Amino acid sequence: MRLDNIQMSVANRQGPAVRAIPSVNNKITARDVNVYYATKRALKDINLDIEENRVTALIGPSGCGKSTFLRCLNRMNDTIDICRIEGQIQLDSVDIYAKAIDTVQLRARVGMVFQKPNPFPKSIYDNIAYGPRIHGLAQRGAEMDEVVRSSLERAGLWGEVKDRLKEPGTGLSGGQQQRLCIARAIAVSPEVILMDEPCSALDPIATAHIEELIDELRASYTIVIVTHNMQQAARVSQKTAFFHLGEMVECNDTEEIFTNPRDERTQGYITGRYG
Amino acid sequence: MTDLAQETVLRRSVYKSEAFEAQLRRRYRAERRFQLAGIASIAFAAVMLVVLLTTIVLNGYTAFWQSRFDVEVFFDPEAITPSGSREPAVLSAGDYPALVREALLAELPEATGRDGRRAVMEMVSSAAAYRLRDMVLAHPELIGTRLKVSLLASDNTDQFVKGHIPRAVSEDKRKVSDRQVEWIDRLTARGVLASHFSLDVLTQSNSRQPEQAGMWGAVIGSVMTMLVTLGMAVPIGVAAAVYLEEFAPKNRWTDIIEVNINNLAAVPSIVFGLLGLSMFLDFFGMPRSSALVGGVVLALMTLPTIIIASRAALKAVPPSIREAALGIGASPLQVVIHHVLPLAAPGVLTGTILGLARALGETAPLLLIGMVAFIVDVPGSLSDPSTVLPVQIFMWADSPERGWIERTSAAIMLLLAFLIVMNAVAVYLRKRFERRW
Amino acid sequence: MLSGLFLIGEREHMLSDLFFFIGEHGQPMQTTMLLTVIAVLTVVGYFLGRGRAVAIAGGRLSTLHSVPPYHGFFVALWAGVPALLLLAVWVSCEGPVIMSLVLAQLPAALIPTDHQALTLLQTDILNLAAGVSNGREPDPAVADAAGLYNTLHMVAESCLLALGSALAVAGLTLARRQIRGDLRARNRVEAALNVLLILCSLVAILTTVGIVLSLLFQAIQFFTMVPLTDFLFGLHWNPQTAFSGDVKGSFGAVPIFTGTLLITVIAMVVAVPIGLMSAVYMSEYAAPTVRSVAKPVLEILAGIPTVVYGFFAALTMAPVIRDVGTALGLEVSSQSALAAGVVMGIMIIPFVSSLSDDVINAVPQALRDGSYGLGATRSETIREIVLPAALPGIVGAVMLAISRAIGETMIVAMAAGLAANLTANPLAAVTTVTVQIAATIRGDQEFNSPKTLSVFGLGLVLFIVTLILNVIALRVVQKYREKYD
Ligand SMILES: Nc1ncnc2c1ncn2[C@@H]1O[C@H](COP(=O)(O)OP(=O)(O)O)[C@@H](O)[C@H]1O
Numbered sequence A: 001m002r003l004d005n006i007q008m009s010v011a012n013r014q015g016p017a018v019r020a021i022p023s024v025n026n027k028i029t030a031r032d033v034n035v036y037y038a039t040k041r042a043l044k045d046i047n048l049d050i051e052e053n054r055v056t057a058l059i060g061p062s063g064c065g066k067s068t069f070l071r072c073l074n075r076m077n078d079t080i081d082i083c084r085i086e087g088q089i090q091l092d093s094v095d096i097y098a099k100a101i102d103t104v105q106l107r108a109r110v111g112m113v114f115q116k117p118n119p120f121p122k123s124i125y126d127n128i129a130y131g132p133r134i135h136g137l138a139q140r141g142a143e144m145d146e147v148v149r150s151s152l153e154r155a156g157l158w159g160e161v162k163d164r165l166k167e168p169g170t171g172l173s174g175g176q177q178q179r180l181c182i183a184r185a186i187a188v189s190p191e192v193i194l195m196d197e198p199c200s201a202l203d204p205i206a207t208a209h210i211e212e213l214i215d216e217l218r219a220s221y222t223i224v225i226v227t228h229n230m231q232q233a234a235r236v237s238q239k240t241a242f243f244h245l246g247e248m249v250e251c252n253d254t255e256e257i258f259t260n261p262r263d264e265r266t267q268g269y270i271t272g273r274y275g
Numbered sequence B: 001m002t003d004l005a006q007e008t009v010l011r012r013s014v015y016k017s018e019a020f021e022a023q024l025r026r027r028y029r030a031e032r033r034f035q036l037a038g039i040a041s042i043a044f045a046a047v048m049l050v051v052l053l054t055t056i057v058l059n060g061y062t063a064f065w066q067s068r069f070d071v072e073v074f075f076d077p078e079a080i081t082p083s084g085s086r087e088p089a090v091l092s093a094g095d096y097p098a099l100v101r102e103a104l105l106a107e108l109p110e111a112t113g114r115d116g117r118r119a120v121m122e123m124v125s126s127a128a129a130y131r132l133r134d135m136v137l138a139h140p141e142l143i144g145t146r147l148k149v150s151l152l153a154s155d156n157t158d159q160f161v162k163g164h165i166p167r168a169v170s171e172d173k174r175k176v177s178d179r180q181v182e183w184i185d186r187l188t189a190r191g192v193l194a195s196h197f198s199l200d201v202l203t204q205s206n207s208r209q210p211e212q213a214g215m216w217g218a219v220i221g222s223v224m225t226m227l228v229t230l231g232m233a234v235p236i237g238v239a240a241a242v243y244l245e246e247f248a249p250k251n252r253w254t255d256i257i258e259v260n261i262n263n264l265a266a267v268p269s270i271v272f273g274l275l276g277l278s279m280f281l282d283f284f285g286m287p288r289s290s291a292l293v294g295g296v297v298l299a300l301m302t303l304p305t306i307i308i309a310s311r312a313a314l315k316a317v318p319p320s321i322r323e324a325a326l327g328i329g330a331s332p333l334q335v336v337i338h339h340v341l342p343l344a345a346p347g348v349l350t351g352t353i354l355g356l357a358r359a360l361g362e363t364a365p366l367l368l369i370g371m372v373a374f375i376v377d378v379p380g381s382l383s384d385p386s387t388v389l390p391v392q393i394f395m396w397a398d399s400p401e402r403g404w405i406e407r408t409s410a411a412i413m414l415l416l417a418f419l420i421v422m423n424a425v426a427v428y429l430r431k432r433f434e435r436r437w
Numbered sequence C: 001m002l003s004g005l006f007l008i009g010e011r012e013h014m015l016s017d018l019f020f021f022i023g024e025h026g027q028p029m030q031t032t033m034l035l036t037v038i039a040v041l042t043v044v045g046y047f048l049g050r051g052r053a054v055a056i057a058g059g060r061l062s063t064l065h066s067v068p069p070y071h072g073f074f075v076a077l078w079a080g081v082p083a084l085l086l087l088a089v090w091v092s093c094e095g096p097v098i099m100s101l102v103l104a105q106l107p108a109a110l111i112p113t114d115h116q117a118l119t120l121l122q123t124d125i126l127n128l129a130a131g132v133s134n135g136r137e138p139d140p141a142v143a144d145a146a147g148l149y150n151t152l153h154m155v156a157e158s159c160l161l162a163l164g165s166a167l168a169v170a171g172l173t174l175a176r177r178q179i180r181g182d183l184r185a186r187n188r189v190e191a192a193l194n195v196l197l198i199l200c201s202l203v204a205i206l207t208t209v210g211i212v213l214s215l216l217f218q219a220i221q222f223f224t225m226v227p228l229t230d231f232l233f234g235l236h237w238n239p240q241t242a243f244s245g246d247v248k249g250s251f252g253a254v255p256i257f258t259g260t261l262l263i264t265v266i267a268m269v270v271a272v273p274i275g276l277m278s279a280v281y282m283s284e285y286a287a288p289t290v291r292s293v294a295k296p297v298l299e300i301l302a303g304i305p306t307v308v309y310g311f312f313a314a315l316t317m318a319p320v321i322r323d324v325g326t327a328l329g330l331e332v333s334s335q336s337a338l339a340a341g342v343v344m345g346i347m348i349i350p351f352v353s354s355l356s357d358d359v360i361n362a363v364p365q366a367l368r369d370g371s372y373g374l375g376a377t378r379s380e381t382i383r384e385i386v387l388p389a390a391l392p393g394i395v396g397a398v399m400l401a402i403s404r405a406i407g408e409t410m411i412v413a414m415a416a417g418l419a420a421n422l423t424a425n426p427l428a429a430v431t432t433v434t435v436q437i438a439a440t441i442r443g444d445q446e447f448n449s450p451k452t453l454s455v456f457g458l459g460l461v462l463f464i465v466t467l468i469l470n471v472i473a474l475r476v477v478q479k480y481r482e483k484y485d
């Protein structure tokens, strides 16, 4: 029943878009990644390639390590004292865990959007301007105004907020807040955007908005999205990776995964037997 | 769309530029400066603590050593009892300073004339004569005999021996004359004058002379005051906490009580002194300077702390325990007394100890209710005039003689020792009974 | 042998020291006796009540509504509480009643009309009655009055003993008679305990009321002598000259307020940045090992009594500041505001840091993640996201710290002066509200000199200012907490 639904949504999608993108460069490659929280092993020998200018969805039951993996990709796990990472992750063929790599620079190139919208307690304008300002991407004034405008436009929020840029970002609705967070991430022009269940706190209409947005952003960004919602994975992604108990069980084209899963755990999950 | 894409690509290239690298270095420098400011702040606090404690200990430990003259005293019948009577009244009126003088002059024969004798007598404490008198009163058979006695040196002598009065300044700038310096050196070399370990600073009661002053009276005063505080603040505080946490309906009145308690906790302590003065002393006519009033004032001051801590402890007891007890037919009061309070007891106790530790170090309100009076007697009852350690410290610190500095510091060492013990007990209790439900 | 004994066990006595004997209100024997009687009867009542309940049940305890100990408590309460209430009422009314009786006996000519002189006369009578002489030969009529006072006092005390004991016995017997199998003893006892609990929780309210009343009462008396405006806006504080007539011009509190303000500002300049940075470092940077050292350091600083800080300020800090100042060619008072302010700042560092620590930890991790995710460094995140987000809480913490500094007494009493200088120079000596209060009042005041009463004016201002600061600060902090809960 559920599988049917998903297959429907895969089928209904404007299919050719996938094939319209010629690039199959691997933007990120993860090799034998193991992550430990203190002694607990949260990820086991993960090998995964993230292709450039595509949307890759990470799915799997709660607690299987999707967020952990996502946070490895921009070294957000560095902020957790007890977290330890083994293995290799390369961004454009450069090991991001190498000594010479600077997390500030890395995170500017690999942006992140979180599960719960987390606008800063500042004005909408300052929320967007914060990143460009600390990285020195734009001068205060007209140049910054332009960055703020274009970021909000790309996040599809400009029309709704252009008259209230000085109001606090926390005053927006949940969906608007999440688009604000996406705009905030876009404002520093990252190459990769990581999204950890960006719609799980949102209502269906706001979710539809964000999904549209993701589809548009794909043209200039590589996107990795964690989602609980398989229809969503099917709708927005071109590649899907299925995680289970800290292992990456299967990664394939989204259509393939949902129509013809190789592993029976994947099959079990997408048919709703567990998870 | 393509414009935007191009712009994005353009901006991304910034991250690989020289300028960005340079800026990054600047940002990391700012980062280090910020972190350094944090370290410096903590270091400042730590250094200040160390400086404070070492000043106190370095100034205070010498109070446990006192200079004495070990001299042979002739208990001259002529001076003690010219009439030959052995009546205590006669004996206590004897000329004991003369005995002290003669004993010292025997060691310093060149001290002649009025000036010389006065200079000699300046070197011993007035306590020396009282000591001889007490010896005679206790053992009249000493009269007419010779006995080696240890006589307390005066404050100036003591401070000079300890090096607190500098030798290298001109005579008119120091409290000990050149002649006395020479005598002190000679007597020290001969072993007559020496520093002895002494706990008098703890065991004696107060005095106007620094070399004789001890803090025993203040310790007893502190103990009695704390007993009153404990006896009043704990039952009332715990009862109030139990009511507010377990029984009180949530309405305007209990809200007012709650806000009131929080604000009372932040009222300056000296205001409680004014309350004690005009309420307890003036209005109720309670005994001034007494441990009773002091204890009551401190109890009112500590009450909010105890209530807040006890409520937190009660709140931490899970509702399931109350439900279980209610389920077997216990009345709400029985539930609290038999089940909740025992579980909350460690938390209540910890809060109580911390509250008392604060009260023990409190000074200002006690000044206002007259616990600053100079009191020699060790208080015998709650209504006797008494003082407490911190007030004693305040009074000693206010006195000019050099000897008070070491006495004050020693008193502070004792007060801090009490506080450390109390806090250690509180920490132990918290660790020992820490429970995660 | 003997000499050795004396060498070891030496104890100096201090007859030379003046005994500073302070008038003692003799603890009346009868009150103590009555308390003993009540205590005994309460205990006896408990056992009688319990025994009777057991006897009534005759082995079948289930026939009782409440278990026997509750019957015991029931009787004990009836034996103790009414008698104690009588004692309390009696003790609080006795003095005034007897005094009015005594005054009624005095010849009318001796009774002064104005309030102050009357108070003075009453004090004289009380002192005479207690056997404390004020050195003057007393008026024979007053001496008689004192004698009468003592007689009446003795009579009253004896009456109290008799009445109180009778009441306790009556309560005990009546309650014992009430004991039956279906007596709801437990409910009665619990109701009584409930009342007790309520009374206990009212003590805090009563304390506040007591503070407000005693401050207001005396302060209003003061403001009848010195107009409020002269007090609040006058520029000269010199209570000593008040005796020579110029009462109004001697109580201008502005120099005291500015002195308090100056020292508070200095303390905050030290405490706020250092306390805040310590908190930031501890919660955002410090490794657990560093934290396990730094936290106790701050806790110890917080636990040191203020009198110790005062000693440190006077003994160590003030000379250091003066020497440094002199070396720089500045003129530094030996009781400079700077020394007191800096040490007060040190004292308040742990206060600011522990409050800020709470506040900073309440900032959700999500905000930090959002900032790190954009590539911000730690310090950028703290300065631009965490601290602004925590600002309301920090403002609340600083307000509480200011209130603390304003109300702090011992440091300023020991390291700042009494000179009411109107200056903003931190190297000069200034005085504060609390110093004035502590220096003026020593427990033995007559409540009729403007100098004594002025202290209550100052106390009232101190209470109001700190109360306003606390109320606002607690509100702000609470609102802030709710925002991130
Ligand atoms: N900060 C952390 N500390 C300790 N364990 C963690 C932490 N974050 C996640 N984990 C553990 O790691 C595992 C994977 O968690 P996560 O990556 O959040 O799963 P998912 O996002 O797939 O639901 C879980 O078992 C979780 O308990």
Ligand SMILES: [Mg+2]
Residues within 6 Å of the ligand: A066, A067, A068, A196
């Ligand atoms: Mg997750």
